[in-house]
Amino acid sequence: MKKATVRTFKEAKETGEKLTMITCYDYSTAKLVDKSGIDSILIGDSLGMTMLGYEDTLSVTLEDMIHHSSAVARGAKHPLIICDMPFLTYSTGIRDSVMNAGRLISEGHAHAVKLEGGTEVKDVIKAIVDAKIPVCAHIGLTPQSVNAFGGFRVQGKDEATVAKLFADAKAVEEAGAFAVVLECVPAALAKKLTEMLSIPTIGIGAGVDCDGQVLVYQDMLGMFDDFVPKFVHQFAHIGEAMVQGFKDYNDAVKDGSFPTKEHEFTMDERLLEDK
């Protein structure tokens, strides 16, 4: 299997080969993703919701991201590893942003970082790229803006947000991002943006004409049911399989059918005489 790099992304845009990205937050799952051939792993700040049970991504810290990213990096040797910059780690100045991005690389062992926003983060993207850290941009529904948006809302359905998306897409490309995630954007608009840009677009709820796709792994494996966005397809039903496995274990312990002889360790039982 080939190791994916930012060059894989560049070449895919040129050849038309679709790019695949999946979230991942831990070592064991990273090893499984590694075997699948998926091009890239995103340590998404969605881990705040899927792994930690928060209602949004705003409570996730840089330490959380480093902790999960380094675990993933130990398990995945082929995909390009991209780590989300969490809320408030790239909006307090260029120096903070570059230092924080750097920690995701040096301590989190990611290959690239992702951050949310367009025109307003142009200078931040440029500074991080100048520090030799590849940046993936993320525009459209940017979950860290949930309070500013007033909810998780599809973007690009009116004149103002369509104009904003064109401006954002141009800005992140000019700033030097190697790719851009388009989240919850109407398919027709995502198609136009994809045609306009020379960097690949990675869609989530943005239709089939993006250069690649990303999904949260618990969503596409049927392991997360707090909410199921319209863009999710369940490619497996692992949640059900897990519940069944837990039930079978519970029943087997209760009825004494587990553990059996095969699971036991033996000893010279003479050692137990007169004990």
Ligand SMILES: Nc1nc(=O)c2c([nH]1)NC[C@@H]1CN(c3ccc(C(=O)N[C@@H](CCC(=O)O)C(=O)O)cc3)CN21
């Ligand atoms: N498990 C999970 N999957 C995700 O895709 C995901 C996360 N968590 N956490 C971070 C963000 C939040 N995301 C979300 C959250 C909610 C909607 C949502 O409610 N979408 C509605 C459409 C809303 C509208 O009509 O404007 C839907 O029906 O899909 C979408 C994306 C995407 N990300």
Ligand SMILES: CC(C)C(=O)C(=O)O
């Ligand atoms: C949904 C993807 C794009 C993301 O940013 C995340 O998982 O945090």
Ligand SMILES: [Mg+2]
């Ligand atoms: Mg994210």
